[in-house]
Amino acid sequence: MKRLDLIFGERELDAILTALEAAEVPGYTVLKHATGKGPQTVVSEDMEFTGLGANAHVIVFCELETIDKVRENIRSILSYYGGVAYVSEATEL
Amino acid sequence: METNLILQNVLTPPVLFFFLGIVAVVVRSDLEIPAPLPKLFSLYLLLAIGFKGGLALEKSGFGGQVFPTLIAAILMSLLIPLVCFVILRLKLDVFNSAAIAAAYGSISAVTFITAESFLESQNIPFDGFMVAALALMESPAIIVGLLLVKLGAPKNRPNIQEMKWRSILHESMLNGSVYLLLGSLVIGFLTAAHNPVGVDKMQPFTGKLFYGAECFFLLDMGIVAAQRLPSLKKAGSFLIIFAVLIPLLNACLGIFVAKALLLGPGNSLLFAILCASASYLAVPAAMRMTVPEAKSSYYISTTLGLTFPFNIVIGIPLYMGLVNKLIPSIG
Numbered sequence: 001m002k003r004l005d006l007i008f009g010e011r012e013l014d015a016i017l018t019a020l021e022a023a024e025v026p027g028y029t030v031l032k033h034a035t036g037k038g039p040q041t042v043v044s045e046d047m048e049f050t051g052l053g054a055n056a057h058v059i060v061f062c063e064l065e066t067i068d069k070v071r072e073n074i075r076s077i078l079s080y081y082g083g084v085a086y087v088s089e090a091t092e093l
Numbered sequence: 094m095e096t097n098l099i100l101q102n103v104l105t106p107p108v109l110f111f112f113l114g115i116v117a118v119v120v121r122s123d124l125e126i127p128a129p130l131p132k133l134f135s136l137y138l139l140l141a142i143g144f145k146g147g148l149a150l151e152k153s154g155f156g157g158q159v160f161p162t163l164i165a166a167i168l169m170s171l172l173i174p175l176v177c178f179v180i181l182r183l184k185l186d187v188f189n190s191a192a193i194a195a196a197y198g199s200i201s202a203v204t205f206i207t208a209e210s211f212l213e214s215q216n217i218p219f220d221g222f223m224v225a226a227l228a229l230m231e232s233p234a235i236i237v238g239l240l241l242v243k244l245g246a247p248k249n250r251p252n253i254q255e256m257k258w259r260s261i262l263h264e265s266m267l268n269g270s271v272y273l274l275l276g277s278l279v280i281g282f283l284t285a286a287h288n289p290v291g292v293d294k295m296q297p298f299t300g301k302l303f304y305g306a307e308c309f310f311l312l313d314m315g316i317v318a319a320q321r322l323p324s325l326k327k328a329g330s331f332l333i334i335f336a337v338l339i340p341l342l343n344a345c346l347g348i349f350v351a352k353a354l355l356l357g358p359g360n361s362l363l364f365a366i367l368c369a370s371a372s373y374l375a376v377p378a379a380m381r382m383t384v385p386e387a388k389s390s391y392y393i394s395t396t397l398g399l400t401f402p403f404n405i406v407i408g409i410p411l412y413m414g415l416v417n418k419l420i421p422s423i424g
Contacts, residue, residue, distance in 0.1 A: 013379060033128065045128035046317055049135045050397075051269065051378030052389060054128075055232065081385050 002067050004060040006074070007034060008083025009054035016088035020058070021072035025066055031057040038084075061090055098410035101360070108405060109306040114315020115402075126313045134310040135203075135374060136273060141299040141306070142206055142224055143274045147281020149221015155385065156364070158178045158354060159222045162364070165350050167233055169368050173343055174198030174237040179235075182243035184331045185391075187245040190389035192380040193332075195238025196396050197339055199372030203314065206307055207405045208366040212359050217350060217357030228274045230367055235265035235379045242384050263384055270374045293332055314401065321398030332391065336399035344369035344412045352420055358413075361420050365412045371396035393417045397403055 006016060010032060034055040035044050045054045060070070067079055067087055078085060102108060117124040153159070174194040181190035205227050212219050239261055265271075284291040326332055347368030349359035373396045380387055 009381070011378065033281065046131075046320060047377075047393065048128045049131040049313075050373050051375070052381055052393075081381075 001061055001090045001092060002064055003088045004058075004085065005069060005088070006058040006060070006063065006078075006083065006085045007055055007060075008078060010056045010080060011051075012077055012081050012083065013056045013058075015077050016056075017076060019077065020060060023060050023066055023069035025060050025063070025070065027060060029059045029083060031059070038082075051085065063074050097414055099407060101214070101253045102324050102410040103406060105210065106304070106308050107207055107210055107213055107311045111315040111318075111402070112383050113309040114161065114312045114317075115319040116315075116318055117222040118319035122316070124316065126316065126376075131276050131310065131313045131317075134306055134313070135234040135270070137306055138259055138303075138310060139202055139270055140205060141275045141276025141303050142202065142415065143228070144281035144284075144295060144299045145220045145303075146224025146227075147170060147283070149283035150278065150283045151282045153220050153222055155222075157327050158356060158360075161354055162356065162360070163226055164231055165354055166230050167319045169350065170198050170200070170233040171237055171346065172198075173203040173346075173368060174234050174241070176342075177318060177339060178241050180335065181219075184329075186386075186397065188242060188384050189249075189388060189391050191238045191245065191378075192308035192384050193243040193392045195242065195380060196373070196392045197343070197371045197400075198230075198234030198237060199376045200227055201370035201372055201396070201401060202227060202274065202374065203307075203310065204370040204401060204404050204409075205363065205366055207311070207327060208363055208409050210304070210363060211306065215413075217359045217362075219356065219363055223360055223363040224274075224278060226364070226367060228278060229272045231268075231375050232265040234372070235353040235376060236261070236322060238376075239383050240263075253302075261383060264379045265375075268375045270377060300401060311405075314397075318398050318402050321394045325398050326395045328394050330393055330418065332395050333399065340369040340371070340404055340408055341411075345415070348412065348415055348419055351416075358416050358419070358420050361416045362409070362413050365416065366404065366409065369412065371399045371406060373401065379416070392399075 008016060013030070013032075020041070032054070033045055034057040036044070036055070043055050048054065074085065077083070174197065177194035177197045178190050181193055185193070211217065284295070294308060344365040347365035348361060350366040356364060373393060377389060380392065381389060
């Protein structure tokens with residue numbers, strides 16, 4: 001079992017979720033209003049009224065084959081708008 | 094310099110609350126407004142100003158100066174980004190120039206609301222159809238900005254996604270703030286025409302609460318503007334000078350157009366403010382979607398950190414002074 005962590009701008013959430021659905025992930029968890037500091041910018045919630053919003057953090061648990069499909073679907077979105085994706089091992093309790 | 098007008102403007106509650114927000118950041122107070130509230134208040138202000146504009150538009154009708162003013166407003170929102178782009182290209186790349194130019198071609202609804210409050214405090218009349226001009230000036234500037242990117246960007250733009258005009262038009266014309274403003278304008282117009290009881294029922298919400306909500310929103314704007322100031326250092330002296338001088342230039346253009354349109358002093362000030370202000374509600378979201386290469390810190394810091402405070406503190410009374418000199422008072 002793999003764990004996929006995606007962190008990107010909230011405005012791209014719909015596009016990312018569509019890409020995850022297309023890759024047939026079994027499910028995902030969405031944490032909105034994620035703030036913090038990346039290599040380029042500080043992301044805060046104080047600009048929410050401008051429509052820029054904060055970040056979203058999406059967590060997916062799935063098999064390796066699904067990760068390969070996800071990679072294809074989300075690469076263009078993350079490279080265009082920015083964002084990060086990391087895969088790690090996950091063991092069910 | 095209209096020192097007296099500036100002083101009268103500074104001593105109004107909205108501007109004083111704006112300063113209160115700035116001071117809160119400077120003295121490191123722990124004053125913090127939870128994130129959803131500024132969004133709620135910005136939506137409320139757009140709804141209320143749209144609704145009130147619709148009521149006034151129904152009263153004034155579509156005759157006289159309405160259509161020429163609306164057409165002139167659209168033309169200005171097409172022309173201003175082009176002027177700004179030419180100036181910005183002296184120092185910046187195509188992407189940042191186009192994004193900032195779009196922001197300055199578009200409008201700031203809160204600056205407009207503050208100008209309306211100023212006119213009310215001075216007992217200077219203005220017309221409701223200016224709200225329609227406000228709503229119509231948001232989208233064209235965004236489209237011009239995107240066209241400038243399309244024409245000026247290198248053909249081998251890395252990671253480029255196909256610019257889909259359908260989604261661009263959707264984003265520029267149906268983004269939340271424009272949609273709510275136009276929708277409220279239409280609802281206000283229809284309510285005034287067919288349901289006078291509805292007008293009375295809405296009055297406590299769109300009328301009596303409005304001024305307080307404006308003050309609260311400006312308190313948050315003061316906090317945000319002060320927080321943006323450090324990132325202005327990154328923007329550099331060119332952008333800092335641009336953010337102060339371009340509103341003056343655009344306001345002068347606006348006043349001359351208003352004079353040509355034979356608008357009264359109140360409407361002329363509002364027209365000048367529409368030309369001088371810069372968007373931080375609709376444009377940032379649209380630019381992030383379509384021009385991610387542009388640094389949001391540039392167009393947010395300049396519009397919100399400098400141009401907005403300049404306009405609401407000094408700009409409005411300064412432009413009023415110019416209007417008073419150039420446009421004779423009616424009646």
